[in-house]
Amino acid sequence: MFKEMLNNVRSKTPLIHNITNYVTVNDCANILLACGGSPIMSDDISEVEEITSICGGLNINIGTLNANTIPSMFAAGKKANELGHPVVLDPVGAGASSLRTNTAHKLLEEVKFAAIRGNISEVKALINGEGTTRGVDADVADTVNEDTLPQAVNFAKAFSAKTGAIIAITGAIDIIADAEKAYVLYNGHSMMSSVTGTGCQLSALTAAYLTANPEHPLEAVAAAVCAMGVCGQIAHDRMTELDGNSSYRNYIIDAIHNLDGDTLDKMANYKVM
């Protein structure tokens, strides 16, 4: 199933508009090219609607958020909604500042997202700030492990039901859920957290997979997350003792470039909950 998702990206070359932070933007562009997609980065309010219109999908990442690009996120998001393009939200640092938390909340109110991808803390922050309604996340722990997995899966499903978005909570264990069904993925390598922007890259990748697979959003997001994890493993296998996180960064993108559907399906390690 994931294989089909990957092959559709390769055959359709989805063009993805990214409004993203300046820290990891180059890696986001290269991973989009690696997976078979095509990136455009654009964040000025006077062109984002036009740029989104020529693309197939939109990736909004709130890292290094600033006053100039916030209105662009809303304008592009609404335009993409109007055109029926999938929009991904990466709530980088939600919970770390009011600016990021509030912007994420407003984006959720005004833009319909096809997927939201973050770590457990970031995704929880999308709920916590909403006035007094802490609701679904009340007892979700800050780490997803086998003990906390059931409640984290329920949290993801409930948040998906509420937002209509596929929820991807990534970490040592990844949860990808719609309102009814969740993929729990065990791919990846702990060293991925020593490379800046693997999360940002995954969000860009997710936008490409969603755009190329409009009929299967849950499987598209799960395939993207799985591809990133599998490539984290392939890349790690390649490390020499002199290599560190900088070479690892390159090897992960290289692995995405070389990944084929059979390898993805063979290495995929998941259960459905």
Place this chain on the structure above:
Amino acid sequence: MFKEMLNNVRSKTPLIHNITNYVTVNDCANILLACGGSPIMSDDISEVEEITSICGGLNINIGTLNANTIPSMFAAGKKANELGHPVVLDPVGAGASSLRTNTAHKLLEEVKFAAIRGNISEVKALINGEGTTRGVDADVADTVNEDTLPQAVNFAKAFSAKTGAIIAITGAIDIIADAEKAYVLYNGHSMMSSVTGTGCQLSALTAAYLTANPEHPLEAVAAAVCAMGVCGQIAHDRMTELDGNSSYRNYIIDAIHNLDGDTLDKMANYKVM
């Protein structure tokens, strides 16, 4: 001939002011260092004229164009003109949005460029928008191949005659033309398009070559384009089966770092039209 151009860059260490996008800026800086030049990135209106004044050349790249940096491009461009510094225009995404197309047109009106480097679509967009005068590009195809080459060369020569700039149209086949003469280059590798910013890097490189070779602008630009193509080939020869576009990015810059004039001349594959 190209060898001499390269050697002048190595011996003169041209200092290049770049007003460029935040996607590929790091690679532009590293390729300038690799070729023997020296980069300064600066885009605030209150310093760009001063920064341009201490440099030898200016590279204006309109990727991730925004309201803050547009006035800086005009100010720096005019200052560079006043000082007789070569100015390169990379019209990234011209044709993709009105902001980019219109800004490129205004830049062409108000700043004299020594060279313009883009793909065929971007360069065509520099003409198409000009009111009703579609003139020279009326029948230029969107791909340069052996069939469309003669008209593309004529288009490049005509656009050079009109602007006074060396026109570099890069792709599978590269055309570098002044009003009278064109170099048609067959170097490069198709995988270069899977690395974000190889075009941006080439524009930065072009600025260094032009700055170090003020007496031979056409050959300087042709040598820069040829160097990039040759290094795309050298870098590709080095790829292992685990390598992908991210390692390839590094290998291209590495090859520019190690390139000598003899290798450039030996590997150069071109004709004059």
Place this chain on the structure above:
Amino acid sequence: MFKEMLNNVRSKTPLIHNITNYVTVNDCANILLACGGSPIMSDDISEVEEITSICGGLNINIGTLNANTIPSMFAAGKKANELGHPVVLDPVGAGASSLRTNTAHKLLEEVKFAAIRGNISEVKALINGEGTTRGVDADVADTVNEDTLPQAVNFAKAFSAKTGAIIAITGAIDIIADAEKAYVLYNGHSMMSSVTGTGCQLSALTAAYLTANPEHPLEAVAAAVCAMGVCGQIAHDRMTELDGNSSYRNYIIDAIHNLDGDTLDKMANYKVM
């Protein structure tokens, strides 16, 4: 001694807020992860105080300075001072434009820095602009070599006495001084200057070392500078003949990732003046 500094970074995982340029920001993030720290990049005035508050240290780098981020530097710097967090200044390009020189001067007036790291020209520019008081730097040469070393060391000590900051003047020979004592380091490799942002990376690293070693600021900064130099050597030893500055960039960060305290102490090459 340096070993202890390094180990404290690894064990304490200092979280560093960076307000830095968009050219080398990705490398700064990856080197912070490599050394055992954790990076946050944030520059919008409406969140920088909050972000600084959740961090342990602040790194202010004035490359690609612009009107939007200058007020953020002051706000974050003052907040960090209030909280007792160490603040590092990297005066990139001070002396190259009035904007950079003046901003650096004002930052020195309004923010208390724990360390200032730049090349000799940049550090001199921090003094030269101060009205008529050229004072301490009057006879400091623009290059630090064995002949000019004594006066450069005196300059660094005097500037430290004046600012209260540890002064790190880096180049072929590195000087790290407080008002009383200076470490003169001979580590590093000349090829490091062919990689963009090794200075920016070192400033980020310095912030991590200072934050993890609040009781020994001089040794913390010296250890950071030494680590960078040692890793420049380790990385260079690894170069093949096809490698150039782009691979070297990765290898330096890799080496920081793999560096242990024993290797640092064994390879450290310095004297105290």
